[in-house]
Amino acid sequence: MDAKDVQRAVARIAHEIIERNKGAKDLVIVGIRARGDYLAARVAEVIEGIEGLTIPVGIIDITLYRDDLQVVLEQPVVHKTDIPFDITGQVVILVDDVLNTGRTIRAAIDQLIDFGRPKSIQLAVLVDRGHRELPIRADYVGKNVPTSQGQQVEVRVREVDGSDEVVVVEEPFPR
Amino acid sequence: MKWQSRHLLGLEGVSAEEIRLILDTAGSFKEILERPIKKVPALRGITVANLFFEPSTRTRFSFELAEKRMSADSVSFSTATSSVKKGETLKDTVKNIEAMRVDMVVIRHSAAGAPHFLARCVDAAVINAGDGAHEHPTQALLDMMTLREKYGSLEGLRVVIVGDIAHSRVARSNIWGLRTMGASVIVCGPKTLLPLDVEQLGVDVSVNLDEALEGADVINVLRLQLERQTQGLLPSMREYNREYGITLQRLAGAKESLTIMHPGPINRGVEITPQVADGPYSVILDQVLNGVAVRMAVLFLLSGGEPKLT
Numbered sequence: 001m002d003a004k005d006v007q008r009a010v011a012r013i014a015h016e017i018i019e020r021n022k023g024a025k026d027l028v029i030v031g032i033r034a035r036g037d038y039l040a041a042r043v044a045e046v047i048e049g050i051e052g053l054t055i056p057v058g059i060i061d062i063t064l065y066r067d068d069l070q071v072v073l074e075q076p077v078v079h080k081t082d083i084p085f086d087i088t089g090q091v092v093i094l095v096d097d098v099l100n101t102g103r104t105i106r107a108a109i110d111q112l113i114d115f116g117r118p119k120s121i122q123l124a125v126l127v128d129r130g131h132r133e134l135p136i137r138a139d140y141v142g143k144n145v146p147t148s149q150g151q152q153v154e155v156r157v158r159e160v161d162g163s164d165e166v167v168v169v170e171e172p173f174p175r
Numbered sequence: 176m177k178w179q180s181r182h183l184l185g186l187e188g189v190s191a192e193e194i195r196l197i198l199d200t201a202g203s204f205k206e207i208l209e210r211p212i213k214k215v216p217a218l219r220g221i222t223v224a225n226l227f228f229e230p231s232t233r234t235r236f237s238f239e240l241a242e243k244r245m246s247a248d249s250v251s252f253s254t255a256t257s258s259v260k261k262g263e264t265l266k267d268t269v270k271n272i273e274a275m276r277v278d279m280v281v282i283r284h285s286a287a288g289a290p291h292f293l294a295r296c297v298d299a300a301v302i303n304a305g306d307g308a309h310e311h312p313t314q315a316l317l318d319m320m321t322l323r324e325k326y327g328s329l330e331g332l333r334v335v336i337v338g339d340i341a342h343s344r345v346a347r348s349n350i351w352g353l354r355t356m357g358a359s360v361i362v363c364g365p366k367t368l369l370p371l372d373v374e375q376l377g378v379d380v381s382v383n384l385d386e387a388l389e390g391a392d393v394i395n396v397l398r399l400q401l402e403r404q405t406q407g408l409l410p411s412m413r414e415y416n417r418e419y420g421i422t423l424q425r426l427a428g429a430k431e432s433l434t435i436m437h438p439g440p441i442n443r444g445v446e447i448t449p450q451v452a453d454g455p456y457s458v459i460l461d462q463v464l465n466g467v468a469v470r471m472a473v474l475f476l477l478s479g480g481e482p483k484l485t
Contacts, residue, residue, distance in 0.1 A: 061203065064217035064245075064475075074177040075479035077196070078203045114212040 001166035009142030013124050014046035016140050021091055024051040028090045030058040032108050033079055035097035038157040039126055043095060058083035065107035088116035097155035099125040102136035127166055129153050178476040182294045182301040185310035186351040194352060198320050200472035207244060218247035221478050224277045225251040228284045233439050234304050238281050241470035266296055273297050300477045308342045313473060314438050315348035317466040321458050325434060329356040335387050337419060338397030338446055339368040345438045346397060350376050363387040367408040384419050395436045396421050396447045412445055421447045434458055
């Protein structure tokens with residue numbers, strides 16, 4: 001996917017969110033680090049453009065909720081979670097770049113619940129690549145990309161990587 | 176930057192990158208303390224033993240809270256109610272506790288080097304919570320975190336440490352850490368309370384407080400350790416207060432951005448007046464809050480390691 005494709009996918013997801021929720025009232029968007037946060041901001045921007053409302057946007061870092069912390073050799077770097085609003089009673093749109101095993105989403109949902117009791121949580125991802133290990137599905141998908149386990153899907157965003165694109169790369173050291 | 180060390184025994188020899196990693200991690204953890212549910216599941220299944228062979232309120236409380244916030248299980252122990260009273264050695268005490276499958280040990284001990292000794296004889300990760308007059312690394316880390324929050328960087332800060340330098344582990348850890356991070360350090364106190372050859376740690380030394388305070392960004396006021404003042408090192412508390420007590424009058428010419436720190440517990444009216452301790456320059460209670468975040472970060476970083484094969 002190139003920059004145009006990413007932009008179209010984000011725009012369509014934003015429209016679908018508004019359609020499904022009949023507007024953007026009580027809607028908040030939370031992006032998962034380290035790429036979902038930028039996508040979340042863009043989805044929010046499109047929705048704000050259409051509905052004329054300000055959509056609160058938060059950032060979630062799921063490191064401390066990972067299920068493999070005791071397995072990995074070195075602890076990953078933890079960044080800040082920043083949800084400066086109350087999510088209780090709100091519809092939370094969780095945004096991530098790639099949906100793969102579903103474990104990240106599990107961790108994110110667990111963490112969100114610690115912040116309050118949302119009315120519902122919906123999941124939007126730019127790329128769904130399959131390989132689920134948990135019963136989790138996305139409500140809004142930018143693109144389904146069938147891949148093999150040996151491949152990696154890299155989502156690049158202009159804020160960090162200089163350009164918007166999605167590429168499939170072969171893992172140099174297959175497991 | 177990834178964390179490599181198995182233990183945190185002191186700040187001597189800890190690199191600037193490692194200190195930065197701890198402080199960055201602690202900065203992320205601080206947010207957890209503001210949540211409605213102040214708990215994350217990161218250390219589920221990890222058991223921490225807090226062994227306090229010396230009295231402590233703040234540090235012990237802070238470690239215990241940090242452990243709870245991270246979902247670790249913790250057991251605490253104080254000398255007064257333990258088998259140490261029956262003559263058990265340090266090594267035996269800890270070996271027994273470790274036999275009950277403890278993953279990490281937080282230790283405070285009156286003997287310098289006690290945590291280092293433990294680190295050699297047990298498998299658990301060891302965190303030094305103060306060993307004699309040697310080091311108190313988490314205190315220095317929380318001091319540096321507090322300063323970094325205020326100034327953005329420690330580079331070039333002029334930090335005056337006032338008081339009983341000779342008996343102070345807080346001073347020693349702060350000197351190591353601050354020097355590594357590029358701050359300059361002046362230690363100030365009566366000659367009897369300054370260690371011999373303290374210049375070798377890369378600090379300036381002064382016996383005149385007013386001189387030392389010129390151009391200072393930070394004053395770290397040490398507690399006058401009343402329990403250690405039995406050897407006639409000071410003529411009287413009153414004289415100490417007159418020469419080295421931090422008062423508002425003394426700070427008349429200070430920078431507007433001056434920061435006053437104190438590791439606690441405070442002897443009000445001895446090393447610092449209440450007007451200063453509760454005044455505008457004081458960040459003493461910020462230090463306490465940051466202490467929990469720093470200890471969460473240290474516990475988290477040390478809990479990584481080889482995958483456990485059970």
